[in-house]
Structure formats: structure tokens, C-alpha cells
Amino acid sequence: MTAWRTVQGRLHSWDVSTGVDGPGTRFVAFTSGCPLRCLYCHNPETWRLRDGIPATAGEVLDRAAGFRRFLEVSRGGFTVSGGEPLLQPAFTRALLTGARELGLHTALDTSGFLGARADDDLLAATDLVLLDIKAWQPTTYRGLTGGELTPTLAFARRLAGLRKPVWLRFVVVPGWTDDAEQAAGIAEFAAALGNVERVDVLPFHRLGVPKYERLGLRFPLDGVAPPTAEIVERVREQFFAAGLTAV
Template identity: 65%
Template structure:
């Protein structure tokens, strides 16, 4: 029986996919995004070993609530594709139970998502953290190329996708880079919307508790004007942007 390392679960509305969602946070992530709000999910060893049956039993408690609210189940983290076999099994079981499924991922480990796993995924929430190779590496510690390859593959497979873009002043607000990303996203026929997410420092206390430096502690959130400008750049390419 498949088991995975789970950080926690929660219920959310309008943030992690359509409707009210049962959100499962998996432990472990290969990236170290400077703006990460959940550094407590970075290490798989810190999660609780949990079976798929145990996860499904917890989800079942909230089935009527989330389905009545037009929602479903979202797997996030951390990075759920770090535990791709477990993630795939939970997605399959949820689909068999008639629940809408969503996968929230950076796409950095997109190659680990088998076609079978994606066939049980109703929606991918794809975090594209920068469209500049150097900025992406400095911001996350990883490489942008796997994410772009995964986005292209999702398009080829016809998997509905929402793009998530965290707007960080001085890092991801350059108009030229945003335009380039908007053009790339507009070329993907399965992208249904783009969520421009303003950077915040709400996770700072977690860094303090863990004794980890928070590199963006002094970085302000973007102004409302800049957030709207970036959304309009995506809309200018025909995308629904929020």
C-alpha cells in the first residue's frame, strides 16, 4: 500500500482551484524560492508518513461539503511531484470517487508526472516563477527549462491549466519579461486563466521559528498599480487574468 509524507491538510475557497477545496500539503521540495511562505514543508523527513487509505478517509469526511461548493481536492506542498507515485495514487482514487482533482506544482519535476497521473488530474495549477533563466535560478535555486517543457506537455495532452505568477518587486515585475511570459502562455491552448499573486511576507515568522534567514524580509509587496499593470499585460494577450 502506497504511503507518503504529509505536512498537513486544510480547506480553502477560491485559492487552490475552483470552489471549496480539500487541500493536501505534501512534504518535501527541491526548490528554495526566496519568497516561499511555507519553509516548514521543505523537508520530506519532517512530514507524517500517511497511507493513501488514511488520506481518502480524511477526504471522505468533507466530500459533501466540497462537492456542494463546487470544489474538489488539491494536492500541493512542498512539491507533490517529489512523491509522484503517492500523488498519482491519491489523484486516481479521488477521480474514482467522483471528486474534481487539482495538482499544484512548480513543474520543475514535471518529468516525474506520468501520462497516467495526468489523466487523473482535472486541473494543473502551474507556478511559473520567472520567465528569465538567470532570475529564475537566483530566485528558486533551480532551472526554468523543465517548467516550460512541462507547460508545453500539458498543452499537448490537453490538460486544463491555471498559471500562477508571484509578483515580487525587483524580481518578477520587469515589463519586458512579463510580456514575454504572457506571449508564451497565450500560445498554450489549455491555459484557462492566470493568477497574478502579490508577494507578501506572511511567512516570516516561520523562518524565525526555524532559524532560517528570510532573504526578502525587507522587500515590500507590489503596489496595486503594478499588480493591475501586470494583469493587463496578460489580458493584452487574450488571457483571463486575476
Template identity: 60%
Template sequence: MTAVTTGRIHSWDLSTGVDGPGTRFVLFVSGCPLRCLYCANPDTWHMRDGVETTVDEVMAEIEKYRAFITTAGGGVTITGGEPLLQPAFTGEVLRRCREAGLHIALDTSGFLGARATDELLACTDLVLLDIKAFDVGMYRKLTGGRLAPTLNFATRLDRLGVPMWIRYVLVPGWTDDPSAVDALAGFVEGLEAVERVDVLPFHKLGASKYGALGLPFPLKDTPTPEPELVERVRDQFRGQGLKVF
């Protein structure tokens, strides 16, 4: 009897323009090893809170929207949480999507990049790589994790030729230091597989979820970035010849 691959998922949604090219079927898996202070989805932190789901069930749901997402130039994005916390499940969904002829994007912090096999990455058309900060100490304060695994994963993706979009959340007082941004831009410029950089202004849209979970929102007093700051940071990446949004 063939083993049935299952995973724990939080939800799914459709989006356009923010989770990869075109209109996407976005699958949110449960569980994340990081605790980013600006996290908009604290309800995805724990695997135990997800719903156990088979790959067949996921694919059946995706199939309902195949015509819509493919006509709109999109595909499937697996996000979370952290998809690489469940590498067998994520890898099987990616493989099945590849067999179905769907464009596949993997949204990850890269912190668990070592768990992604070469086979998993061979089924991935695009990695949305979230680099949370480029200063080691700041990364630790902001996420509770280490920066090195993400940078190692970025280098590995580049060596394998897996296309990347780098995502950088701009948080005033946390990730806006000019020298750190310049250093990150220099690192990214050296990765030939990077297609673009998305500078994402910090927002508080997930603050209500913290209240619902009985948790304090760590950055409730942190302002959202002014347009001038966002443009300054984007210009720093553009200064390295990078395509920036």
C-alpha cells in the same frame, strides 16, 4: 498481499477561491527541490519533517468533507512542498479521488514535471502551474532551479489537453520586469489549455515560520507590490487576450 502506498505529508486544510475552483480539501505534501526566496511554507521543504501517511488514511480524511466540498463546487488539491517529489503517492491519491468522482487539482512548480506519468496526468482535472519567473537567470536566483523543465511541462500539458491555471507571484525588483512579463504572456498565450492566469502579489505571511525554524527570511526587506504595479502586470497578460485574476 497488495502493497500499501504511503507518502509523507505536512498537513491538510480547507480553502475557497485560491487553490482551484470552489471549496477545496487541500493536501500539503512534504518535500521540495526548490528554495524560492518568497516561499511561504519553508516548513514543507524536507520530506523527513512530514508524517508518513497511507493513501487510505488520506482518502478517509477527504471522505469526511466530501459533501461539503462537492456542494460548494470544489474538490481536492494536492500541493506542498512539491507533490511530484512523491509521484507514486501523489498519483495514487489522484487516481483514488478520480474513482470517487472528485474534482482534482495538482499544484506544482513543474520543475519535476518529467516525473508525472501520462497516467497520473490523466487523473488530473486541473494543474495549477507556478511559473516563478521567465528570465533564465532570474529564475535561478529566485528558486535555485532551472526554468526549462517547467516550460517543457507546460508544453506537455498543453499537448495532452490538461487544463491549466498559470500562477505568477509578483515580487517587486524580481519578477516585475516589463519585458520578462511580456515574454511570459506571449508564451502562455500560445498554450490552448490555459484557462486563466493568476497574478499573485508577493506577501510576507510566512515570515514568522522562518524565525521559528531559525532561518533568515531572504526577502524581509522587499516591499509588497503597490496596487498600480499589480494592475500593470495583469494588464500585460490581458493584452495577450488572457483571462486574468
């Protein structure tokens, strides 16, 4: 039996999606557990590792194999998301390795905060990294996420050194990341890396509010409205000006 099949982890859920989790149609495995507490998080049900469903990598990949032809035709693949996949590095490595053996394009969706846990074998099995840089100023990052920015930047530089393709993600949050300085700093940093293929500029939304209500939690950004289309376009233009493709 292939060694990766028996690696155990905790899975929140899985889904098949198009356009948001990497190129083409993707089988997305959402792992449980996350060390950050982003104020705008729309999946609070994934925070705690213990709330996940026990599963082996083989069980997850057997499910994905049923969609293999569909994924191949759409030029899609397999994405490990979360939560934060690098909270369970062995499980994530096994999922990516198994997906590669199925012949699928692989993607890792991460904040980079736990990037040091991604060993060389895990990254060797990863075709694309979807990397969230949530803010540029360290104090803003800490206030927005509860974590530190430095590990994410170090991980981004490591990926650049490996020439690993990256799609950068940046969420525009009014009052937090919508000022010009935030986008300008990230744009300059990303342009210098040389491996950022595109930047997804994502407007903050309130679609996760009902989940907070069901969990008996207060939504931290209650009362904050999504950014205007003009602000989102200005942020995109800042990435364009740095020579990056922004969508």
C-alpha cells in the same frame, strides 16, 4: 483492497479552503519536500521530505471523504499541493486516483520543475494543473528559485499537447519579477499554449516571515515590501493584452 490505498508518502498537513487551490471549496493535501528554494517561499516548513508525517493515500482520502458532500455542493474537489507533490509521484498519483474514485474534481499544484516525474497515469487522474511559472528569464528564475526554468516550460508544453486545463500562477516580486519583460514573456508563452484557462497574478507578501523566525532561518527577502497595487494591475493588464483571463 484498491491498490492506491496502501501507497505511502509523507504529508505535511491538510486543509479545506476556498478560492485559492482550484475551483470551489477544496480538500487540500500538502505533501512534504521541495527541490526549489524560492526566495519568497512562505512555507519553509515543507522543504524537507523527512519532516513530513508518514501516511497512506487511503488514510488521506478517508479524511477527504468526510467532506465529500460539502465539496460537491460547492463544485470544488481535491487538490494535491506542497511542498512539491511531484517529489513524491507515486503518492501523488495515488491521491489523485483515489480522489477521482470518490467522484471529486482533482487538481495538481506544482512548479513543474519535476514535471518529467508525472507519468501518464498521474496526469490522467488530474482534471486541472495549477502551474507556477516563477520568472521568464532563465537567470532570474535560477536566482529566485535555485532551479532551472526549462523543465517547467517543457512540462507546460506537454500539458498543452494533452489539452489539460491549466491555471497559471505568477508571483510579482519587487526587484525580481515586477519588470514588464518578465510578465510579457510569460504572457506570450501562455497565450500560445491554448490550454491556459486563467492566470492568477499574486503579489509577493511577508506572511511567512514568522515561520522563518521560528525555524531560526533568515528570510531571504527581508526588507522587500509587497508590490504596489499599480504594479500588480499593470501585470494583469499585460496578461489581458495577450488574450488571457487574469485575476
